[in-house]
Amino acid sequence: MSHIKRVKVLADQLEVGMFVSDIDRDWSETSFLLQGFTVQDQEDIESVKKQCDFVYVDFPDEVDYKRFRAKTTVSHTLRDKFQKDLNEPIQTEIPKATKIHKKSIGVVKGILERVMLGEEFEIGAVKEQVKECVKSIMRNENALLMLTLIKHKDEYTAEHCLNVGILSIAFAKFLGHSEEELQDIGIAGMLHDIGKVKIPDHILNKPSKLTGDEMTQMKEHAHLGYEILLSKRDVTPVAIDVAHAHHERLDGSGYPRGLSEGQITPATRLVSVVDAFDAITSDRCYDTSRPIMEAYKILMKHRATHFDPQLVTSFIEWRGIYPPGSIVEMANGEVGIVIATNTRYKLRPKVMLVLDERKERRKRERIIDMSKLDLDATAQTYRIIKAVQNRAFGVDLQSYVDKGLRIAAV
Numbered sequence: 001m002s003h004i005k006r007v008k009v010l011a012d013q014l015e016v017g018m019f020v021s022d023i024d025r026d027w028s029e030t031s032f033l034l035q036g037f038t039v040q041d042q043e044d045i046e047s048v049k050k051q052c053d054f055v056y057v058d059f060p061d062e063v064d065y066k067r068f069r070a071k072t073t074v075s076h077t078l079r080d081k082f083q084k085d086l087n088e089p090i091q092t093e094i095p096k097a098t099k100i101h102k103k104s105i106g107v108v109k110g111i112l113e114r115v116m117l118g119e120e121f122e123i124g125a126v127k128e129q130v131k132e133c134v135k136s137i138m139r140n141e142n143a144l145l146m147l148t149l150i151k152h153k154d155e156y157t158a159e160h161c162l163n164v165g166i167l168s169i170a171f172a173k174f175l176g177h178s179e180e181e182l183q184d185i186g187i188a189g190m191l192h193d194i195g196k197v198k199i200p201d202h203i204l205n206k207p208s209k210l211t212g213d214e215m216t217q218m219k220e221h222a223h224l225g226y227e228i229l230l231s232k233r234d235v236t237p238v239a240i241d242v243a244h245a246h247h248e249r250l251d252g253s254g255y256p257r258g259l260s261e262g263q264i265t266p267a268t269r270l271v272s273v274v275d276a277f278d279a280i281t282s283d284r285c286y287d288t289s290r291p292i293m294e295a296y297k298i299l300m301k302h303r304a305t306h307f308d309p310q311l312v313t314s315f316i317e318w319r320g321i322y323p324p325g326s327i328v329e330m331a332n333g334e335v336g337i338v339i340a341t342n343t344r345y346k347l348r349p350k351v352m353l354v355l356d357e358r359k360e361r362r363k364r365e366r367i368i369d370m371s372k373l374d375l376d377a378t379a380q381t382y383r384i385i386k387a388v389q390n391r392a393f394g395v396d397l398q399s400y401v402d403k404g405l406r407i408a409a410v
Contacts, residue, residue, distance in 0.1 A: 005058070005059045006021060006022075006056050006057070006058050006059075007056065007057050007058075007059060008054055008055075008056055009054060009055055009056070009057045010053070010054050010344060010345070011045075011048050011049040011052050011053060011054060011055060011346070011347070012049055012317060012346050014039055014044075014045045014048055014049075014055070014057075015039065015045075016039050016040065016041060016042070016044075016045070017038065017039060018038070018039045018057045019036070019037070019038050019039075019057060019058045020036065020037055020038075020039065020048070020055045020056070020057060021036050021056050021057065021058045022036070022055065022056040023048075023051075023052050023054075023055045023056070024052050024053055024054050024055065025051075025052065029051075030051045030052070031047070031051065032047075032051075042300050042313070043297075043300070046293075046296065046297075046300075046316075049321065049346060049347070050293070050321065050347075052347075053345055053347050053348065088139035088140040089140070090140055090142050090143055090146075090324070090339050090340060090405060091404055091405050092140075093136065093139055093140040093142075093143035094143045094146070094401060094404045094405055095404050096136060096139075096143070097136050097143035097144045097146075097147060098143075098147065098401065098402075100129070100132045100133060100136055100144070101144060101147045101162070103129060103132075104129040104132070104133065104162055104165075104190075105155075105158060105159065105162050107125045107126060107129050108126070108158045108161050108162050108190060109155075109158045110125075111125070111126065111191075111194070112157065112158055112161075112194065112197045113197075115194060115197050115198070115228060116197040116198070123187075123232055123234050123235055124234070126187055126190055126191065127183070127187060129190075130165065130169070130183055130186035130187050130190065131183060133165065133166055133169055133186055134169055134179060134182045134183055134186060137166070137169050137170050137173060137182075138173070138179070141170045141173065142324040142339070142340055142341070143324075144166050144170070145166065145167070145170055145323060145324055145325065146324045146325035146339075146397070146401065147166075147325075147401065148162075148163040148166055148167060148278070148325075149323075149325035149326075149390065149397060150325075150390070150397055150398050150401065151163075151282050151283065151289070153282075153283040153284070153285075156282060156283070156284055156285070157193060157196055157197070157204075159282075160193065160278055160279065160282060161189070161190050161191065161192065161193050161194075162190060163278045163282075164189040164190070164192055164193075164271065164274050164275050164278055165186045165187070165188075165189035165190035166186075166189075167189070167274045167277070167278060168185045168186060168188070168189035168270060168271050168274045169182045169185060169186040169189070170318075171270065171273075171274060171314075171315060171318060171319075172185045172270060174314070174318040175270075175314060184236050184238040184239070184267070185238065185267055185270065185271070187235075187236060187238070187239045188236070188238045188239040188241075188242035188243070188267060188271055189242070189271050189274065189275075191225070191229060191235075191239050191242075191243060192225070192239075192242050192243050192246050192271055192275060193221065193225065193243075193275075194225045194228055194229065194243060195220070195221035195222060195223070195224030195225025195226070195227075195228060195243065196221045196225075198220075198221065198224045198228075199217060199218060199220070199221050199224075200217070203217055203218055204218070204285075205285045206285065206286065207285050207286055208286060209286065219247070219255045219256060220256070222243065222244055222245070222246065222247050222255060222256045223244065223256045225243035225244065226240060226243050226244035228243075229243050238265075238267050241265055241267065241268055242267060242268050242271045244256070244257075245257075245259060245264060245265070245268045246268055246271050246272050246275055247272075248263075248264050248268070248272075249305065249306040249307075250264065250304065250305060250306060250307065250308065251305045251306065253305075253306070254306070269307070269308040269311055270308075270311055272306075272307060272308075273299065273307050273308065273311050273312055273315050274315070276295075276298075276299060276306075276307070277295050277299065277315065277319075280294070280295040280298055281295050289389070291387065291389070292319070292321070292323070292326075292387065293321065293387075296316050299312045299315070299316070300312060300316075320341050320346050320349075321346055321347065321387070322338045322341065322346070322347075322349050322384065322387055323338065323341065324338050324339055324340060324341060324349075325337065325338065325397055326338040326349075326387045327387065327388050327389070327390060327392060327393075327395050327397065328351060328384045328386070328387050328388070329384070329385055329386050329387075329388060329393075330353075330376070330382055330383065330384060330385065331380070331382075331383040331384075331385050332357050332376050332377075332378065332380060332382070333356075333357035333358070333359065334353050334355060334356055334357050334376070334382075335353070335354060335355035335359065335388075335392075335393050335395055336351035336352050336353040336354055336355075336368075337351065337352045337354060337395070337397065337400055337405075338350070338351055339351065339352050339367070339405060342369075342370070342371045344371075345370075345371045347370075347384065348369075348370035348371040349370060349371075350367065350368070350369045350370070350371075351367070351368050351370060351382075351384075352365050352366070352367050352400070352405060353365060353366045353367070353368060354395055354400070355393055355394075355395065357376075357377075359393050361394075368382055370382055370383075370384075
């Protein structure tokens with residue numbers, strides 16, 4: 001036993017097979033049945049991440065210990081670099097991002113309308129807006145990512161296309177892709193569902209389950225999108241492939257061609273994960289939006305069968321539990337909007353408090369950095385107990401974005 005090394009490990013660095021010997025709080029405050037357990041699967045990891053900032057892991061094997069130390073050193077270096085890339089304060093970037101988002105949604109809607117009417121369209125406008133999105137994401141990705149959380153059910157197709165483009169760019173940046181690759185992936189994301197406008201409205205907007213024949217027609221949108229983009233000389237091969245294959249699955253159960261793992265390109269695998277995530281977290285004509293954690297569970301359930309398992313894990317690590325724009329309730333009853341994440345302490349983001357403990361609007365908003373253990377009025381450390389849907393407690397993300405997340409003057 002004297003050779004066992006006990007190491008303090010961040011919750012988001014846990015791996016399957018590790019033995020958790022202690023945690024950062026009293027065991028009675030958690031749902032864990034045993035005071036000490038082996039991490040069995042990703043669900044265990046997510047449970048720990050939801051309840052703890054860090055834990056203590058026992059390493060009986062010196063080789064495993066050294067491997068973990070080497071891995072986390074590299075991980076911290078990459079995360080620190082990633083954080084430094086956010087060189088524009090979100091309050092400065094939000095007005096710029098809002099203009100980019102507004103123009104981009106107009107461009108996407110315009111192209112979809114032209115395709116629906118059988119008219120010609122220019123791809124140049126999409127390329128230009130993707131370029132602006134890439135620039136914004138390089139300055140501070142949190143601004144545009146926050147705007148992807150503001151959704152309108154009656155504009156689902158256009159908003160979904162734009163959201164997938166934005167999320168794909170930012171995720172690809174996290175994975176280390178070049179700016180040229182971000183451009184290609186962004187175009188592919190924004191145009192991935194272009195074939196849907198050729199599907200009859202009574203099928204596309206049906207509020208109930210589709211019949212077998214209707215589902216067959218719906219599935220045609222992937223091939224229709226492929227044909228539409230293939231007919232344009234200046235569309236990249238990446239965008240054409242993603243439109244055609246974003247519903248293909250690793251186990252061959254997807255459509256329209258039933259491709260399997262080795263036949264699906266890396267870009268399409270990436271966009272497929274993003275596409276599924278944004279769809280699950282959006283209100284659609286036949287289903288209501290699901291919370292982010294539920295979306296993660298669905299992605300995890302289908303990793304390796306439908307989705308690239310490494311991309312699913314990386315996506316969840318990147319997006320986090322409380323992404324910018326999340327509305328969160330504190331243990332003391334106060335409510336706030338997450339305005340920035342903390343790469344090392346995922347449960348301790350930067351939050352703009354907008355409601356007091358009585359759920360009444362504060363006269364002046366307050367920004368707290370939970371990683372610095374800011375205290376509330378009773379000298380207690382702020383702690384998030386849950387994320388809630390947009391407009392819960394009367395907090396509308398759009399209204400705060402419209403004023404640039406600025407602190408109100410008293």
